[in-house]
Amino acid sequence: MGNESKAMIAFTVNGESAEVAFAPHKMLLEVLREDLGLTGTKHGCELGECGTCTVLLDGTPVLSCLVLGLACAGHDVGTVEGMASAGKLHPLQETFADLGAAQCGYCTPAFLLTAQALLAGNPQPTRDEIKDALAGNLCRCTGYIKIYEAVELAAARMRGESAEPTRESLYGA
Amino acid sequence: MARKPSDRRIIGTALRKIDAVAKVTGTTRFADDLAFPRMLYCKLLRATHPHARVVSIDASAARALDGVQAVLTGKDLPIPFGILPVSQDEHALCVDKVRFIGDPVAAVAATSEETATAALDRITVAYEPLRSFDSAEAAVANPEPRIHDYGDSGNLHKLIDLEFGDAAAGIAEGDVVREDLFFFEGNTHLPMEQHAAVAVWSPDGKLTLWSSTQTPHYVHRALAKVLELPPARVRVIATPNGGGFGGKSDPFNHEIAVAKLAMLTGRPVKITLTREEVFYCHRGRHPTLMWVRTGVKKSGAITGMHFRSLLDGGAYGSYGVASTYYTGALQTVTYNIPRYHFQGARAFTNKAPCGPKRGHGTPQPRFALEVHVDKIAEQLGLDPAELRLRTLVPPNSLTANYLRVGSMGLGRCIEKVIAGSEWKKRFRQLPEGRGVGLACSSYISGAGLPIYWNNMPHSGVQLKCDRSGGVTVFCGSTDIGQGSDSILAYIVAEILGIDPFDIAVVTADTDLTPVDLGSYSSRVTLMSGNAALQAAERARQILAVHAAKQLEVPVDRLQFADGRVFDGNDSKRGMSFADAVQAAEAAAGTVGTVGSYTPPRSAGRYRGAGVGPSPAYSYSACVAEVDVDPETGIVRVPTIWIAHDVGRSINAATVIGQVEGSIYMGLGEALMEEMAYRGNRNVVHKIPSLLEYKSPTTLEMCDVITYLVEDPDPNGPFGAKEVGQGPLLPVMPAVANAVYDAVGVRIDEVPITPEKVLKALRRKAKGEAGRVGPESFPDIPWPEPTRVPTPWEGGDGKAVEQVRA
């Protein structure tokens, strides 16, 4: 057991090229967490049911618990660790932090990345488009509402608007 | 030195949580993110029979497998444990008997998870099956074979009978006497993080356990007991929880198993439960059957109430005795009930153990009570909002069962949601298929008594002021996502006038932090908040004395704000907070203080009075709007209006977050969530997966309009009361009442599934009662009631002495 020969792949992780050797049956989730030490990617089922392990594969959200590590050779993987750059948070990270869209924070990396992919293709999504895009991600803490608001606020800021959270969203009606 | 409330800079403001950046950058270290050199992986072999004697276990083939370092079975860990002193009925690994499918019987530690899993297949367990019971009714009907050899009667774990005044006489005084039956199906917490734990044993005899637990203090006690280690050599560190909701509040078998395996192998050992195993840990909502009879005057005044509950406890005690009391405790804190009789029973069954889920034992009776009140209002021809407003418990009063209500903002909450939802224009006036429903609730801000008897504080804080101007707060509390670490920082920052982000918070580590009992019962903001408040006030006192000397200003004129200590009459005359610490340190040595909190003594002196008392009660009112499709029975909830009396928000944004999260979880319970078992043969869990256990996604979640009502309670820090659990409670009955408003059928059962709605509509169409719900309550061998005269009968909180036969 555990003695099978390792596979080696080269791919890009958060914009940097990486080479990693791992047991060939491993899923991308395990390769990231166990072999690259990128524990920001979480898991809630490892069966493709919760969306918690979402990462970006060539910019598209995928469930890393269902993608073989081997299949990522030559591809580009984005994780939560790559969202902030030069010590500065991504606008989505800023708004998630300010609005309390991360409570326990366990589902948060997956929501951030899914939202990032949404905004890359649709800079001004409607509330329903946001709900649709996030429908595969479960969050047990927030009731999703602060997540929608954080995505909308970040989207506005990324469009160059100077948007602030509404009073109602922070203090109630 | 005291500042006016209006001078507060931090309390009440919407701020980032102090760990928000760690959460959004993925740097928060959850238990499964920990890894150590030479770490082994643990897997548990779980029972495949719901109820069976363990005849023999042969693990020799597993032990022989390359990579397997140790295998444990029940005889290696013979000492029982359990969260409550009265129910020490669990073993880390079953000793002679398994009690549900999923009960662990053996543990393996191996060099990889794959090897550990393969080793499980090589363990042979011989079982001798016993008759199993899949429902509380079955357990009531069959005292034998007993699932446990303790408990009040047969397979009844606990029987309670409490009577406050002559309830039957009270009920008889009503102009209307109404009787109803309700059922609340079990459901589970479903935290996104699966439980995980890592144990490290050091040859100097010290054990360290990192675990995703809400209650490190109780895990500490359980480990020391079962492993027979001196408690001072055991260190438990609760990692930030990826959601808890009550599901990580018990000491668990897997925590003990990895600790023992680490001791045996001398290597770090980790376990991460699979999602399926999380369903076996459970400790979720008890399925509860309820019967209630109430007498009411035409005015709406309640004359007496008799309430019965039967809880399906599953295979172990867990918090169940407390849960059972909770199904009868809080009926009295919303509407005035002058005489009250409560009978509660908890059965053992061969299913995953039930315990505390958000609202602990109170959502079930709250559902029953609020639907019952809705029916009473209709019977009396009163608007249900009006009926409730007429019968509110007054603030600063004592209830029939001796609960001391302090601040009470329920009236204001009702008015807010009535106005916001345009209730008066909509109730009973919407087109067929659309409806609105109202329900209210209340919840405790921490329990008045600790889980094990002791007279020490429930929460402690140590505070260190550094000469850099930084402050460190040490507290045993556990952040499960609700933001308790941040609450400590905000409170200390408010008192010391510094930036909360200059405060380091060290929590949930039994070596480093003073005991806090844990993140349950909505106790943390109130209890650790009060402890932090006391420690911070003491620090301010010390700093003020020395700053005053240096500034030549009277101590009581000093103010602490904006990182400075200054003369309130001349703000230019001051010094930085860091300079104040240095002045104090130079004059008197290291600056550190402690604070602690013990709840006020409760008024009830009868046996069972320990469950229900709280330093403060939160209140919520909720209006739900529904769309019911009569063709499919599908209930959609577009909007919920919720008003919550939180006493005072420490951070408004986290309060709103707790409210919205509670509404979400309540909506899931109202419409879809259920722990379902295949009872026919095997009592096997039908749906131990995230896909099959239906919970709301973004597509089902409703809009939420939240109103925060602030009715400060003198017992709360700055007046704060709880918010993490209370707002969940009214959702299920509000939805049920709205369904009735929409299509005229009563679904007296949670969840309100399309099948039940269709069934009720069909019955109604046939001219039968348009209702789905339980039809009867079984006969239970109730004990002789404990009779407690009410305060208005001159009672002193004690039970009347009973003559024992």
Ligand code: FES
């Ligand atoms: S871990 Fe749940 S979908 Fe991948």
Ligand code: FES
């Ligand atoms: S923030 Fe806890 S699961 Fe989403």
